[in-house]
Amino acid sequence: MxxxxxxxxxxxxxxxxxxxxxxxxxxxxxxxxxxxxxxxxxxxxxxxxxxxxxxxxxxxxxxxxxxxxxxxxxxxxxxxxxxxxxxxxxELSSNTIDSDLESGIISLSDFDLSDDANSSDFASGQLSAYNDVFQSIAAYQFGIARFRQRGYDSRNNLVLMNGLELNKLYDGRPQWSNWGGLNDVLRNREYTKGLEVGNSNFGSINGSTNFILRTSEYQKGLRVSYSSTNTSYTNRILATYSGSIKGDWHYTVSASRRWAEEGHFQGTFYDANSFFLSLEKIMNDFHSLNFVAIYAKNRRGKSSPNTQEVYDLTSENYNSYWGWQGGKKRNSRVKNLNEPIFILSHNWDLNERANLKTSLLYQFGSMGNSRLNYSGGPNPDPSYYRKLPSYYLRNYSERADLSDYALLKFTSQSNYNQLDWNFMYQSNMLSNENKRSVYMLYEDRVDDDLLQLNSVMNYDLNDNFDFSLGVNAKKLISNNFAYSLDMLGGDYYVDTDSYRSGDQAQNDLNNPDRVIGENDKFKYNFIVRSLNLSAFSNITYTNNKYSLFISPKYSYRSLQRDGQFRNGVYPENSFGKGEKKEFYSLSGKAGIEYRITGRHIININGAYVDRPPTIRNSFSNSRENHNFVNNLDTEKIYSLEGSYSMNVKPIKLNLTGYYTKFQNMTEISFFFAQGLSGLEESSDFVSEIMSGTQRDHYGLEFGAESNITSTIKLSSGVAFGEYVYTENPNLYLT
Missing domain, CATH: 2.60.40 (Immunoglobulin-like)
Structure with a gap:
């Protein structure tokens, strides 16, 4: 199971x-x-x-x-x-999960826990799968490669710890690696699905998961486990001990290590260590104080996206990011995550009908993604399009010998289709007398400093009415910069843009032609400051036949860029503090549950969500200037869902219909382009911005399962969905 x-x-x-x-x-x-x-x-x-x-x-x-x-x-x-x-x-479904079984948490590999969009979508789906027939089928049988539930991404799933929101302000997605490997202490949670509102949060349009980190509720004793897989990491060891001492003190310690010399894709490695500490003091029958520290350091080698031509020439697990150096595989694209989390929570039972839960979070640290930089030398990527046979077939069709030669080199020379580290070292050491680096290794770094406060009061007014009121405040200071790691045999690097000339080539006009070494900031350097405030309430009426709820939410978000470099292309609009944008939004949810009997239930929920834009989709090109996206405003989301649930032994089924309209969305893509002005030599890094985007998502979901015996279960799932763009967006490049 x-x-x-x-x-x-x-x-x-x-x-x-x-x-x-x-x-x-x-x-x-x-x-x-x-x-x-x-x-x-x-x-x-x-x-x-x-x-x-x-x-x-x-x-x-x-x-x-x-x-x-x-x-x-x-x-x-x-x-x-x-x-x-x-x-x-x-049968009564529980709101807690236990890592004894193969739950959504324990089955997440590093691929699932990465910050990539699809991986976050997959993890969110699995974490909400245990409690819904269709969602469990979608998460485990359909799979990420072929199916995304309702066409949503993970930004529409809210993840919390003790009521504190963990979705990143940068892109709205949770960073699963921040707590990866700590399965034993993530077993308790509150869960909502779809448009439901939870006791601790307003939720999103595709549910929420709130991990309850109260050590007094953990099972006492020692637990040690070891597992091995053939996915991203091959070994995992996990140990957890939970106990109590005199004076109503409870404590839990958990540690894990996950590692692999090489994953499924060539040249990918995995090295992750995680640690968890929790102390809880139950002061009396009304008050308890809980402290949690989470430290999950994660380092892994990435795999490259490839065209079909490259796969045909090599293999399905080919990875162009690595090459041999000193007899070992060295990957140029390494993700390094180091963002500890500290949480202090106070639980106050005001009386038999009311409680107040307040939590404070502080998170800091860094996330880096390394890559090669080259200036004045050929592209070192072995799968670069000019090295493939198709380039010569397309541009030199009369010279078949050129494409044949490219094919021969790519398929027969073992080092040709991998990074040549020796060539890059030799180029740096022999290119000039001063050993100026043509090639270097650096990482795109994000150093975040986040402070968050959340407080929720739940009050049972009487046997029929429940009331919840919550407030949340977040303050983020996010430093984004390029950070030099390895000069690859050279002595220094000059911080200029090789695709531009004159003053425009200067990455920092305040320090023109700046010489950098290893462990220096260069290329771009800016800070984003964001303040986020929100408040929600929820009123629920319940009797034996039906339940009603209505929940409004008000939110505020401010964004401001503070440039640390004066960019040569935007000398008057890149250094210092830029314009401050503020967004005010009002959202609401309402729903009804009608119980025909205890085994036949109908739910209808609706929502209007006025959502502030993320940091990623707010700035047109934050690495170079202060500019916001043209006509930037909040996103509008209208959503309606209806479901019928039946639980009559031995059959359990769910049938759900949904419709969601997204309006005024902004989508930004970053890429390197050649031939921008019609000439091959015209090249630059660009931002492609689509604003005013509108999408409709609608469809049906059906899931059914039946326990044939105590060990055999039959399940079936069907999904029909249409996800279409309904308006032509405004598109421009910067």
Whole structure:
């Protein structure tokens, strides 16, 4: 089984002449009693004892509601209760997951945990898969390569820890590697799907996952595990210990290491170490204080995207980013992540009906992606288009010998189709007397400093009304720059742009023709400052037949660029503080759940989301100037979904229809282009900006599963979706 369901068994139910229901509540996996379960009807509310024993009057009652923290609320119609052999079994899905089983968390490889868009989409899908029939099929059977649920990316899935939002302000996506490998301590979570609103957050349009990091709720004891795979990393060892000491102190320590000499793609390596520490002091029956530290250092070699021609000439696991050096494979594209997280949380039970949860987060560190830089020398990429046979067939069709020669070199010379590190070292050492580097290795660095505060109050007004109110504040200082790593045998590098001339070639006019060595900032250097404030509320009305909710949200975001270099192309618009943009937005959600019976449920939810743009989609070319995208404004999202769920043994199914309209979106792509003015020699790095983009997403999702035996399950899933651009966007290059 790929994900964890906790079930509750109601054993020994007996209907007496007094219309009383007696039973015992058990956990199906552990067979241990589940105590202190709240049981309510239209007439009264009781709580089972610590051993799970209960007795409740059901005379004149239509529905019975079972609820407990960590479990999905279950509503049973009295007429649906069928007692066979003095036993009545009810399945209750849990809000917690356990890494004992193959859940979405434990099955994530490094590829899934990377910051690439598709990988984040995949991880988000798997984390929400355990609790929905269709989503589980989509995450595990359909797979990332062929299917993206509802056509959404991971920006539309919200990930939190103790109510604190972890989606990056840069692009709106979660950075999974920041907590990768810590499966044992990420087992507890609150989950919402689709347009639902959670107790701790407004959510998004495709659900949310809130990891609960309270060490007092962890299972006590020592746990050690080892696993091996043939994906991105081949070995993983994980150890976790959780305990308590006098004075109501609880602590948890967890550490893991994941590594591989080489993954599926040639020249890719993996080296990740993760550490987790949590201390919790339960001060009294009303207050507890919890501290969490997470440190996950991750370093891995990347694999190259390739054209079909390159695959045909080599193999499906070919990677152009590496080459031999000193008898070892050296990868030029390495991602290095080092962003520790510190969280301090206070839980305050105001009374039996109200609680206040407040958390403070501080995160700092760096994320770097290395690459080769060349100035005055040929492109070192072995799969560069001018080195392929197709280039000569296209441009020198009368010279078949040239394409044949290119084919021969690419396929027969073992070092020709990989990076030639020796050539780059020799070029730097022999090109001139001063050993000025023609080739060098550097990384694109982002050093973030994030402070975040989140506070949520939940208040049960009465047996029918629940109220939640939450506020969130985030302050980000993000330093972006190029950082020199290795001169590759040379002594220095001159910080100029080889594709330009004169003053325009200067990356920093304040320091023209600046000479740099290793471990220096160069090329570009700027800071983005962002302040984000938001507040949401949620009012829910529930009775035995239906539930209603309405949730508004207000948010504010400011963005400002502070250039540290005066760029030669934009001397008056690159240095110092630029324009400050501010965005104000108001969003809302509403929904209804109608329970035909406890086993047949209909949900209808709608949302209007006014979403501020991300940092990535706000600046037209932040590495060179202060310019914002033309007519930049908030994105508008309209979404509606309806679903029918059935859970009648042995069949469980979901049928969902959805429609979402995205308006006023901005999409930016960065690439190197040749022939911009119609000439081969005209080359530059450009930003392609599409603004005013509109898309419609609509479709149907169907999932069904049936337990044939206790070990055999049949499942089926069908998805139909249309995701179309409905307006011609405004497109321009910078």
């Amino acid at each position: 790929r994900y964890l369901f906790l079930f509750i068994l109601f054993v020994g139910f007996q209907k007496t002449f007094a219309q009383k229901l007696d039973g015992e509540i058990l956990d199906q996996l552990s067979r241990e009693p589940v105590g202190l379960v709240q049981i309510s009807t239209e007439k009264l509310q009781i709580t089972s004892d610590e051993n799970g024993i209960f007795s409740i009057e059901i005379d004149g009652v239509k529905n019975i509601i079972f609820s407990k923290t960590g479990y999905e609320e279950l509503v049973l119609g009295v007429n649906d209760i069928i007692i066979e052999n003095s036993k009545f079994i009810v």
